[in-house]
Amino acid sequence: MKTVEAKLKAIMIADNPETFVTRRITEVELEFGGIQGDRHFGITFPSDSRQPMYPRGTEILNRRQLTIVSEEDLALIAKDLSVAQILPEWLGANLLLEGAPELTKLLMGSRFLFPDGTGLICMGENKPCTLPGEIIQQHYPEHPNLAAAFVKAGYKRRGIVCAVERPGTIQAGDVVRILVNNLENPMQ
Amino acid sequence: MKTVEAKLKAIMIADNPETFVTRRITEVELEFGGIQGDRHFGITFPSDSRQPMYPRGTEILNRRQLTIVSEEDLALIAKDLSVAQILPEWLGANLLLEGAPELTKLLMGSRFLFPDGTGLICMGENKPCTLPGEIIQQHYPEHPNLAAAFVKAGYKRRGIVCAVERPGTIQAGDVVRILVNNLENPMQ
Numbered sequence: 001m002k003t004v005e006a007k008l009k010a011i012m013i014a015d016n017p018e019t020f021v022t023r024r025i026t027e028v029e030l031e032f033g034g035i036q037g038d039r040h041f042g043i044t045f046p047s048d049s050r051q052p053m054y055p056r057g058t059e060i061l062n063r064r065q066l067t068i069v070s071e072e073d074l075a076l077i078a079k080d081l082s083v084a085q086i087l088p089e090w091l092g093a094n095l096l097l098e099g100a101p102e103l104t105k106l107l108m109g110s111r112f113l114f115p116d117g118t119g120l121i122c123m124g125e126n127k128p129c130t131l132p133g134e135i136i137q138q139h140y141p142e143h144p145n146l147a148a149a150f151v152k153a154g155y156k157r158r159g160i161v162c163a164v165e166r167p168g169t170i171q172a173g174d175v176v177r178i179l180v181n182n183l184e185n186p187m188q
Numbered sequence: 189m190k191t192v193e194a195k196l197k198a199i200m201i202a203d204n205p206e207t208f209v210t211r212r213i214t215e216v217e218l219e220f221g222g223i224q225g226d227r228h229f230g231i232t233f234p235s236d237s238r239q240p241m242y243p244r245g246t247e248i249l250n251r252r253q254l255t256i257v258s259e260e261d262l263a264l265i266a267k268d269l270s271v272a273q274i275l276p277e278w279l280g281a282n283l284l285l286e287g288a289p290e291l292t293k294l295l296m297g298s299r300f301l302f303p304d305g306t307g308l309i310c311m312g313e314n315k316p317c318t319l320p321g322e323i324i325q326q327h328y329p330e331h332p333n334l335a336a337a338f339v340k341a342g343y344k345r346r347g348i349v350c351a352v353e354r355p356g357t358i359q360a361g362d363v364v365r366i367l368v369n370n371l372e373n374p375m376q
Contacts, residue, residue, distance in 0.1 A: 032232060032249065043231060044220060050376035053301055053367060054354055061220065061309065061353045064376075107371075108296035109312055113241055121249065124297055125374050165249045166242055179241060183295075186313050188238035188252075 001187065002180040006099040008114075009071060011172050012089055014039045020092040021135060027171040030118055030164045034065030035094065041065065050127075062163070063123035068112070069093040069159035072101035080153035083140050090139065091132040093159060100178060104156050109181035111165065118168030122181070126161050128154030189375065190368040194287040196302075197259060199360050200277055202227045208280040209323060215359040218306055218352045222253030223282065229253065238315075250351070251311035256300070257281040257347035260289035268341035271328050278323040281347060288366060292344050297369035299353065306356030310369070311349050316342030 012022030015037045034041045045062035047054040054060060074086045074096075088096040097103060104125055112120040133150030140146060181187050200210035203225045222229045233250035235242040242248060262274045262284075276284040285291060292313055300308040321338030328334060369375050 053299060054305070054307065058305075058354060060307070061351055063309075108374075111241060117242070117246075119242065119248070121251075124376065127374075127376060163249055166246060186296075186315075188312065188315060 001182065001185070004100060004102075004178040004180060006070075006097040006176045006178060008095060008170060008172060008174040008176050009098045010088060010096040011170065012094050012096070013037065014092055014094070020131065022089045022092055022094060024089070024172075027169060029167070029169045030066075030120070031167050032164055033062065034164060038094065040067075040094075064126075064161040065164060066094040066120065066162045067092060067126050067159055068095040068097060068103065068120075068162060070100040070103040071096060071098045073104055073157035073159065077150070077153045077157055081136070081140075081143070081146060081149055083136070083143060083146070086136060090135040091158065097176060104159055106160055106178070107181040107183070107186075109187050111179040111181075111187070112162065113177040113179065114168060114170045114174050116168045116170070117166060118170050119164075119166035120162040121165040123161050123163050125156070126159050128152075128158040132158075189370065189373070192288060192290075192366040192368060194258075194285040194364045194366060196283060196358065196360060196362040196364050197286045198276060198284040199358065200282050200284070201225065202280055202282070208319065210277045210280055210282060212277070212360075215357060217355070217357045218254075218308070219355050220352055221250065222352055226254075226282065228255075228282075252314075252349040253352060254282040254308065254350045255280060255314050255347055256283040256285060256291065256308075256350060258288040258291040259284060259286045261292055261345040261347065265338070265341045265345055269324070269328075269331070269334060269337055271324070271331060271334070274324060278327065279320040279346065285364060288364075292347055294348055294366070295369040295371070295374075297375050299367040299369075299375070300350065301365040301367065302356060302358045302362050304356045304358070305354060306358050307352075307354035308350040309353040311351050313344070314347050314349050316346040 110122040133147035137146040298310040321335035325334040
């Protein structure tokens with residue numbers, strides 16, 4: 001099993017009920033269910049358009065407690081869109097990593113371990129939708145069609161969703177150990 | 189996304205505290221956390237030797253609520269071990285499917301949908317260990333070394349572990365729709 005070390009550059013919370021855009025905080029307690037006060041918090045969660053196999057609003061297991069993006073992926077998206085930068089807040093990300101260029105390609109079951117023992121488990125890729133693209137568009141009004149272009153530029157770069165596997169407290173600046181799952185010899 | 193239909197041949201519960209071996213029941217209510225009264229029930233669960241990244245006994249998210257095996261996989265194991273049959277109870281399985289020969293190769297994130305709307309989500313392969321092999325050995329005392337041979341024969345055939353994504357009631361004989369996850373266009 002491959003292990004990668006990355007740096008937790010920023011922690012963000014979506015605690016404004018009017019938007020999915022996040023704001024930075026310096027540390028946070030992760031509980032089973034995610035971040036208390038964040039709009040995605042919960043052991044369970046109402047299904048939405050991402051789970052068309054269930055009637056919309058069905059209470060299902062919440063695999064989308066936290067979203068993680070990497071600086072490297074955001075830089076590639078910015079380059080493709082010809083804009084100066086893409087902030088993780090605009091995508092509603094909760095964690096920003098530096099040194100994890102392959103983040104979005106991580107298989108489900110990969111783990112993120114923090115210095116105090118906190119553990120997250122990758123629950124899959126976060127597919128790009130137009131909502132963050134609309135926020136990006138607001139920041140670059142002179143660029144046409146950024147909302148639609150984001151979906152394409154964000155393909156396999158928009159980060160992942162995670163669930164809390166082991167609760168704890170994480171801080172900006174933490175070194176994060178990523179245990180990379182693989183198909184040949186999957187982690188349990 | 190590929191969809192496969194299989195048949196739920198048997199439901200089993202591990203409700204004897206002295207053994208992981210399961211016994212057949214005709215229907216069961218699946219809650220968040222799995223099957224009440226089964227030894228693997230729980231939204232969270234103490235970590236064991238399968239999660240060496242955490243101190244043993246740490247309370248972690250329970251991805252091993254239910255185990256599923258397929259008749260096709262069990263037949264291949266029996267053939268490799270030169271025994272007449274391998275019963276799913278001996279492996280501590282909770283569900284036995286017929287018509288899912290590729291069951292153990294399913295990616296995490298694959299889904300199992302039942303007639304009443306119950307949903308399970310695949311949380312990974314169940315790696316073979318020697319404990320079920322010891323039970324198999326007890327049933328075939330004339331065959332030497334079955335415990336160790338089972339680990340090899342069970343490779344990529346020992347089934348998967350699941351979590352309950354949407355609660356409900358399932359019955360032996362149910363037709364199960366399997367939504368097969370894939371790496372190119374993963375389900376959310």
